[in-house]
Amino acid sequence: MQLMTEKNISKIIIYVFIIIMTTMILMISYFYVKKTYEDFDRQMDKYVQDYYKNQKIMLKKEIDTIIDVIKYNATKSDEENEDELKRDTVRLLNNISFDEDKSNYIFVYEVLDINGGDDFAKLLVNPNRPDLLGLMLSTNYKDANGKKFRQQFMEDIRQKGESFTEYAYKKVNSDTSNQKLSYFKYFPRWRWVIAVGVYTDDIEEEISRNREQLQKSIQNQIVQNILLFTLFLSIAIVISILVSQKIDDVLKSYQRRVKAKTDELNELNENLEKRVEGEIEKNREHEQLLVQKSKFIALGEMISNIAHQWRQPLSELSSIFMNIKFKYYMERLDEKTMDKKVREAEAVLEFMSHTIDDFRNFFMPKKSKEEFYLRGSMDSIMTIISSALSNNSILVDMDIPEDIKLNTYANEFQQVILNIITNAKDVLIQNKIQEPWIKIYAKETENNVILLIEDNGGGIKVEPKSKVFEPYFTTKKDSDGTGIGLYMSKIIVEKNMNGKLRVRDTTHGARFEIYLPK
Known part of the structure; x- marks a missing residue:
């Protein structure tokens, strides 16, 4: 029965391995697809916001250009010719359109009463509604949705001279009302309100086209990655089969030796001493075989993990070797470059030798708290970022x-610390600090562990200081920062860990203080 079990152990190993790896691949694929679509939704939300913002900028630029032209022409005319200039301007604006379908047109009101009310203005230009030209308008007028949009933009004009207003208005060559975003600006010299707008359904149509293109690209990327996962699973299964075959060979050899020893013991049954020695030898071999079997099983699991974990480092090594080969053929491979590339390759190999156990944590972060030493966690973080710090002195x-x-949550804690140290590094580099430094120290109170990270980067120039924790806020030049690192750090510390994250200025720079409950 024992031999039968050992005979089938290789098949059991294969089945268990396939089940485990398939489960892991499915889980990885699920989390990958989920995260990809979450990132897609965030990107689209930001794209929509930016698109509307750019539309507003474009509308404002169009009106500012027209007003600049009017101002320029007005400075060259006297009062007698100004009325003629107004009439010429009205004729010109009636023929201006920024779109082929003429939906993006200029319209102008002559304001008679800046405070609004009935007959507050006269319509001078509107290519879409020639039937209203010359008629008196009221701020009490409501659009198809019941909104007094004229009242709204006049209130804004009284306060700041301009207004962005959204309302319902009929499109060119259409009897139905569509939502429209318009920019209104007051030209005091002529008491004109000059405006231009864009229909939001045109904006949404453009956004929808871009969404479909991006979504199709993401779907193709997901399919490619899932195919890669499947390929790696197939490779791992082949490796496990080869290992199991090796185990089979060992087991068969073991069975032959057991049979030979059994025959030998039967022949030497009369000699007790030899029987004992034979049993001892048999047991020793049996123990060695079990150890060897365990090593083969562990080897199979290790090879499987390495096949998945080392994909990116192997790609980096390939890139390094290709760079060396390219520089060699270009006769630009000097000793300095060779030494640099060798160090890069050694760093990748060092990373590969220490990252086998990081696979599960990377794709499936731990959702439960764990106890760990603060110093050890900080050493791990410094291993990641020490090169970037030393390269910048x-x-x-x-x-x-x-x-x-x-x-607490070890992975999330390390993410917070890495964000803060990286932020300090970027500030030191951006401000070109001489002899830059970062100090990290900790202390304990009765209820809390307090970690302090301090730099000599010159401090935070905004008030209140808490503004640095707002989403998308960044002080980095040329939009180098995303503005979400410190925001996410504060969320992690205060919501996930029930701690506090604060910042204050010191004599030399800024100090971040993290309070975590024991």
Whole structure:
């Protein structure tokens, strides 16, 4: 029965391995697809906001251009010719349109009463409604949705001289009303309100086209990655089969040796001493075989994990070797470049040797709290970012007692610290600080562990300081920052970890303070 079980153990290993790897691939694919679509939704939300913002900028630019032209022409005319200039301007604006379908047209009101009311203005230009030209208008007029949009933009004009207003209005060559976003600006010299608008259904149509293109691209990317996952699973299965065949060979050899020993023991049954020695030898071999079997099983699992984890580092190594080969053929491979590329390759190999156990944490972060030493966690973070700091001559002074423990989400904690240190590094580089440094130290109180990260980057120039934790706020030049790192850090610390994240200026720069409950 024992031999039968050992005989089938290789098949059991294969089945278990396939089940485990298939489950992992399915889970990885699920989380990958989920995260990809979540990122897609966030990108589209930002794209829509930016698109509407750009539309507003474009509308304002069009009106500003027209007003600049009017101002220029007005400066060259006297009072007698100004009325003629107004009439010429009206004729010109009636023929201006920024779209082929003429839906993006200029319209002009002559304001008679800046405070609004009935007959507050006369319509001078509107290619879409020639039937209203010359008629008196009222701020009490309501659009198809019951909105007094003229009252709204006149209130804005009284306050700041311009207005962005959304309302329902009929399109050119159409009897139905569509939502429209218009920009109104007051030209005091002639008491004109000059405006231009765009229909939001045209905007949404353009956004929808871009959404479909981006979604199709993402779907293709997802399919490609799932195919890659499947390919790696197939490779891992082939490797496991080869390992199991090796185990089969070992087991068959073991069975032959057991049979030979059994025959030998039957022949030597009369000699007790030899029987004992034979049993001892048999047991020793059996133990060695079990150890060997365990090593083969562990080897199979390790090879499987490495096949998945090392895909990116292997790609980096390939890129390094291709770069070396290219520079060699171009006769530009000097000793300095070779030394640099060798160090890069060594760094990748070092990373590969320490990252086998990181696979599950990367794709499936731990959702439960765990107890860990603060110093060890900080050492791991410094391993990740030390190269970037040293390359920029940033000195790190870390003073953290080795006995301080935390009981929280280790991965999220490291993400917060990495965000803060990276932010400090970027500030030091941006401000071109001489002899830059970052100090990291910790202390304990009765209820909290307090971690402080301080730099000499010159401090935070905004008030209140808490503004740095707002989403999309950044002080980095040329839009180098996304403005979400510190925001997400505060969410993690205060909502997920029940702690506090604060920032204040010091004599030399800024200090971030993290309070976490014990």
